[in-house]
Amino acid sequence: MTHVRGLISKFTPGRRVLAAAAITVVSALALTACGTTEDDGGRRAGSAGSSTASQQPSPEQAAAQALFDRFEKACPEPGVNSRRPTGASKPDTAEPETVAPGETPPADPIEPAPPTGPEAELDDRDWCVSAHHEQRVIAALQILADPTPAKVRKTLNGLGYTDERIHHLKQDGKKTRFHLDLREDGGRLCESGLAAGAVSDVVPCVAVAEGPFKVMSEVRP
Numbered sequence: 212m213t214h215v216r217g218l219i220s221k222f223t224p225g226r227r228v229l230a231a232a233a234i235t236v237v238s239a240l241a242l243t244a245c246g247t248t249e250d251d252g253g254r255r256a257g258s259a260g261s262s263t264a265s266q267q268p269s270p271e272q273a274a275a276q277a278l279f280d281r282f283e284k285a286c287p288e289p290g291v292n293s294r295r296p297t298g299a300s301k302p303d304t305a306e307p308e309t310v311a312p313g314e315t316p317p318a319d320p321i322e323p324a325p326p327t328g329p330e331a332e333l334d335d336r337d338w339c340v341s342a343h344h345e346q347r348v349i350a351a352l353q354i355l356a357d358p359t360p361a362k363v364r365k366t367l368n369g370l371g372y373t374d375e376r377i378h379h380l381k382q383d384g385k386k387t388r389f390h391l392d393l394r395e396d397g398g399r400l401c402e403s404g405l406a407a408g409a410v411s412d413v414v415p416c417v418a419v420a421e422g423p424f425k426v427m428s429e430v431r432p
Contacts, residue, residue: 269373271368271371271373272373272375274371275371275372275373275376278371279340279393279395282339282340282343282344283336283340283395285339285343286335286336286339286340286343287335287336287339288336289334289336289337289398290336291334291335291336292331292333292334292335293335294330294331294335328417328428328429328430329414329415329416329417329428329429329430332399332417332427332428333399333400333415333417337398337399337400337415338415340393340400341393341400341402341415344391344393344402344413345402345413345414345415347370348367348370348391348402348404348413349411349412349413351366351369351370352366352404352406352407352408352411352413353408353409353411355406355408355411356408357385358385358386358387358406358407358408358411359382359387360380360381360382360387360389362387363380363387363389363406364377364380366406367389367391372391375392376391376392376393377389377390377391377392378390378391378392378424383405385407386405386406386407387405387406387407388403388404388405388406388431389404389406390402390403390404390416390424390426391404391413392418392424394418394420394424397420397421398420399417399419399420399427400415400417400418401415401416401417401418401424401426401429402414402415402416403415403416403426403429403430403431403432404432405431405432412432413432414429414430414431414432416428416429416430417429
Protein backbone atom coordinates (compact mmCIF):
# COMPACT_ATOMS: atom_id res chain seq x y z
CA MET A 212 0.00 0.00 0.00
CA THR A 213 1.41 3.42 -0.95
CA HIS A 214 1.04 6.24 1.55
CA VAL A 215 1.59 9.86 0.58
CA ARG A 216 3.15 11.84 3.34
CA GLY A 217 3.60 15.59 3.47
CA LEU A 218 3.54 18.49 5.84
CA ILE A 219 0.56 20.51 4.72
CA SER A 220 1.63 23.37 6.97
CA LYS A 221 4.44 24.11 4.52
CA PHE A 222 1.98 25.01 1.77
CA THR A 223 0.63 28.49 1.44
CA PRO A 224 -3.08 28.93 2.43
CA GLY A 225 -4.10 29.20 -1.21
CA ARG A 226 -2.60 25.85 -2.05
CA ARG A 227 -3.88 23.77 0.87
CA VAL A 228 -7.15 22.87 -0.87
CA LEU A 229 -5.28 21.75 -3.98
CA ALA A 230 -2.84 19.72 -1.87
CA ALA A 231 -5.65 17.90 -0.04
CA ALA A 232 -7.34 17.06 -3.34
CA ALA A 233 -4.08 15.74 -4.76
CA ILE A 234 -3.58 13.50 -1.72
CA THR A 235 -7.09 12.05 -2.15
CA VAL A 236 -6.51 11.24 -5.84
CA VAL A 237 -3.08 9.65 -5.26
CA SER A 238 -4.41 7.55 -2.36
CA ALA A 239 -7.23 6.23 -4.56
CA LEU A 240 -4.77 5.27 -7.27
CA ALA A 241 -2.57 3.52 -4.72
CA LEU A 242 -5.52 1.47 -3.47
CA THR A 243 -6.25 0.34 -7.03
CA ALA A 244 -2.60 -0.57 -7.69
CA CYS A 245 -2.41 -2.71 -4.56
CA GLY A 246 -5.00 -5.10 -5.99
CA THR A 247 -7.14 -5.34 -2.88
CA THR A 248 -10.08 -6.82 -4.76
CA GLU A 249 -10.50 -10.59 -4.56
CA ASP A 250 -11.89 -13.06 -7.06
CA ASP A 251 -14.49 -15.73 -6.32
CA GLY A 252 -11.85 -18.10 -4.92
CA GLY A 253 -10.66 -15.65 -2.29
CA ARG A 254 -7.33 -15.19 -4.09
CA ARG A 255 -6.14 -11.64 -4.53
CA ALA A 256 -6.66 -10.55 -8.11
CA GLY A 257 -3.56 -9.85 -10.14
CA SER A 258 -1.24 -12.08 -8.08
CA ALA A 259 -1.36 -15.15 -10.36
CA GLY A 260 0.33 -13.49 -13.29
CA SER A 261 3.46 -12.47 -11.41
CA SER A 262 3.66 -15.81 -9.62
CA THR A 263 3.37 -17.76 -12.86
CA ALA A 264 6.05 -15.66 -14.50
CA SER A 265 8.48 -16.33 -11.66
CA GLN A 266 7.94 -20.08 -12.04
CA GLN A 267 8.55 -20.22 -15.78
CA PRO A 268 11.59 -22.43 -16.56
CA SER A 269 14.56 -20.98 -18.36
CA PRO A 270 15.26 -22.12 -21.96
CA GLU A 271 18.08 -24.32 -20.64
CA GLN A 272 15.79 -25.94 -18.05
CA ALA A 273 13.09 -26.51 -20.66
CA ALA A 274 15.61 -28.17 -23.01
CA ALA A 275 16.86 -30.41 -20.19
CA GLN A 276 13.30 -31.42 -19.28
CA ALA A 277 12.55 -32.29 -22.90
CA LEU A 278 15.64 -34.51 -22.88
CA PHE A 279 14.49 -36.29 -19.73
CA ASP A 280 10.98 -36.76 -21.10
CA ARG A 281 12.32 -38.29 -24.32
CA PHE A 282 14.43 -40.84 -22.46
CA GLU A 283 11.61 -41.77 -20.09
CA LYS A 284 9.18 -42.38 -22.95
CA ALA A 285 11.65 -44.87 -24.43
CA CYS A 286 11.82 -46.87 -21.18
CA PRO A 287 9.45 -49.22 -19.30
CA GLU A 288 7.05 -48.15 -16.61
CA PRO A 289 8.54 -47.61 -13.13
CA GLY A 290 8.25 -50.10 -10.30
CA VAL A 291 9.71 -53.31 -11.76
CA ASN A 292 13.18 -54.39 -10.67
CA SER A 293 14.26 -57.59 -12.38
CA ARG A 294 17.60 -57.44 -10.56
CA ARG A 295 15.97 -57.94 -7.17
CA PRO A 296 14.95 -61.54 -6.37
CA THR A 297 11.22 -62.02 -5.98
CA GLY A 298 9.61 -64.88 -4.05
CA ALA A 299 11.24 -68.09 -2.96
CA SER A 300 13.94 -69.60 -5.10
CA LYS A 301 13.07 -72.69 -7.14
CA PRO A 302 14.17 -76.01 -5.72
CA ASP A 303 17.40 -77.37 -7.11
CA THR A 304 16.57 -80.40 -9.26
CA ALA A 305 20.16 -81.11 -10.28
CA GLU A 306 21.81 -84.31 -9.14
CA PRO A 307 23.69 -83.87 -5.86
CA GLU A 308 27.44 -83.86 -6.15
CA THR A 309 29.24 -86.88 -4.82
CA VAL A 310 31.15 -86.43 -1.58
CA ALA A 311 34.60 -87.89 -1.26
CA PRO A 312 35.20 -90.37 1.57
CA GLY A 313 35.86 -88.56 4.84
CA GLU A 314 34.31 -85.25 3.71
CA THR A 315 31.18 -83.75 5.24
CA PRO A 316 28.47 -82.64 2.82
CA PRO A 317 27.32 -79.00 3.18
CA ALA A 318 24.37 -78.57 5.50
CA ASP A 319 22.62 -75.90 3.41
CA PRO A 320 22.72 -75.07 -0.29
CA ILE A 321 24.86 -72.09 -1.18
CA GLU A 322 22.75 -69.30 -2.66
CA PRO A 323 24.00 -66.12 -4.29
CA ALA A 324 23.89 -63.06 -2.07
CA PRO A 325 21.04 -60.64 -2.81
CA PRO A 326 22.03 -57.51 -4.74
CA THR A 327 22.82 -54.35 -2.84
CA GLY A 328 23.36 -50.71 -3.70
CA PRO A 329 22.06 -49.39 -7.04
CA GLU A 330 21.13 -52.88 -8.30
CA ALA A 331 18.74 -53.34 -5.39
CA GLU A 332 17.36 -49.80 -5.17
CA LEU A 333 16.91 -48.78 -8.81
CA ASP A 334 14.18 -50.29 -10.97
CA ASP A 335 14.32 -51.30 -14.63
CA ARG A 336 13.11 -47.87 -15.74
CA ASP A 337 15.98 -46.20 -13.85
CA TRP A 338 18.53 -48.48 -15.50
CA CYS A 339 17.06 -47.80 -18.93
CA VAL A 340 17.03 -44.03 -18.44
CA SER A 341 20.53 -44.22 -17.00
CA ALA A 342 21.86 -46.03 -20.06
CA HIS A 343 20.61 -43.25 -22.36
CA HIS A 344 22.31 -40.57 -20.26
CA GLU A 345 25.52 -42.55 -19.86
CA GLN A 346 25.93 -43.17 -23.58
CA ARG A 347 25.85 -39.50 -24.56
CA VAL A 348 27.87 -38.24 -21.58
CA ILE A 349 30.65 -40.79 -22.01
CA ALA A 350 30.89 -40.08 -25.74
CA ALA A 351 31.33 -36.36 -25.05
CA LEU A 352 33.87 -36.85 -22.26
CA GLN A 353 36.01 -39.28 -24.26
CA ILE A 354 36.94 -36.56 -26.75
CA LEU A 355 37.49 -33.88 -24.09
CA ALA A 356 41.17 -32.99 -23.84
CA ASP A 357 42.52 -31.96 -20.42
CA PRO A 358 39.24 -32.61 -18.53
CA THR A 359 39.40 -29.91 -15.86
CA PRO A 360 36.29 -29.25 -13.74
CA ALA A 361 35.55 -26.07 -15.72
CA LYS A 362 35.75 -27.93 -19.05
CA VAL A 363 33.65 -30.81 -17.73
CA ARG A 364 30.96 -28.42 -16.53
CA LYS A 365 30.92 -26.65 -19.90
CA THR A 366 30.63 -30.00 -21.70
CA LEU A 367 27.76 -31.15 -19.48
CA ASN A 368 25.99 -27.79 -19.94
CA GLY A 369 26.33 -28.25 -23.69
CA LEU A 370 24.61 -31.64 -23.40
CA GLY A 371 21.63 -30.01 -21.66
CA TYR A 372 22.49 -30.61 -18.00
CA THR A 373 22.02 -27.34 -16.10
CA ASP A 374 24.23 -26.35 -13.18
CA GLU A 375 21.45 -27.42 -10.79
CA ARG A 376 21.99 -30.99 -12.02
CA ILE A 377 25.79 -31.00 -11.70
CA HIS A 378 27.36 -31.70 -8.29
CA HIS A 379 30.68 -32.49 -6.64
CA LEU A 380 32.92 -31.46 -9.53
CA LYS A 381 36.38 -32.25 -8.23
CA GLN A 382 39.84 -32.58 -9.74
CA ASP A 383 41.43 -36.00 -9.14
CA GLY A 384 44.92 -35.89 -10.58
CA LYS A 385 44.48 -35.48 -14.33
CA LYS A 386 40.85 -36.61 -14.07
CA THR A 387 37.66 -34.95 -12.86
CA ARG A 388 34.92 -36.63 -10.85
CA PHE A 389 31.33 -35.43 -10.71
CA HIS A 390 27.73 -36.42 -10.02
CA LEU A 391 24.60 -35.78 -12.07
CA ASP A 392 21.23 -35.39 -10.36
CA LEU A 393 18.70 -37.22 -12.56
CA ARG A 394 15.88 -37.43 -10.01
CA GLU A 395 12.39 -37.06 -11.49
CA ASP A 396 8.94 -37.53 -9.91
CA GLY A 397 10.21 -38.96 -6.64
CA GLY A 398 12.89 -41.11 -8.28
CA ARG A 399 16.37 -41.56 -6.85
CA LEU A 400 18.51 -41.93 -9.95
CA CYS A 401 21.84 -40.16 -10.18
CA GLU A 402 25.10 -40.72 -12.06
CA SER A 403 28.64 -40.97 -10.76
CA GLY A 404 31.04 -39.82 -13.47
CA LEU A 405 34.74 -39.83 -14.22
CA ALA A 406 36.09 -37.58 -16.97
CA ALA A 407 39.39 -39.07 -18.08
CA GLY A 408 39.65 -38.87 -21.83
CA ALA A 409 39.36 -42.20 -23.61
CA VAL A 410 38.74 -44.08 -20.34
CA SER A 411 35.92 -41.80 -19.14
CA ASP A 412 33.07 -43.63 -17.44
CA VAL A 413 29.64 -42.93 -15.95
CA VAL A 414 27.68 -45.35 -13.75
CA PRO A 415 24.31 -45.09 -11.98
CA CYS A 416 24.05 -44.22 -8.30
CA VAL A 417 21.25 -43.70 -5.77
CA ALA A 418 20.37 -40.32 -4.24
CA VAL A 419 17.93 -39.28 -1.54
CA ALA A 420 14.37 -39.11 -2.86
CA GLU A 421 13.69 -35.52 -1.79
CA GLY A 422 15.50 -32.41 -0.72
CA PRO A 423 19.04 -31.28 -1.48
CA PHE A 424 21.08 -33.65 -3.59
CA LYS A 425 22.93 -36.30 -1.59
CA VAL A 426 24.34 -39.63 -2.79
CA MET A 427 23.21 -42.59 -0.69
CA SER A 428 24.71 -45.51 -2.63
CA GLU A 429 27.16 -45.80 -5.49
CA VAL A 430 29.87 -47.91 -7.08
CA ARG A 431 32.27 -45.27 -8.35
CA PRO A 432 33.86 -45.71 -11.79
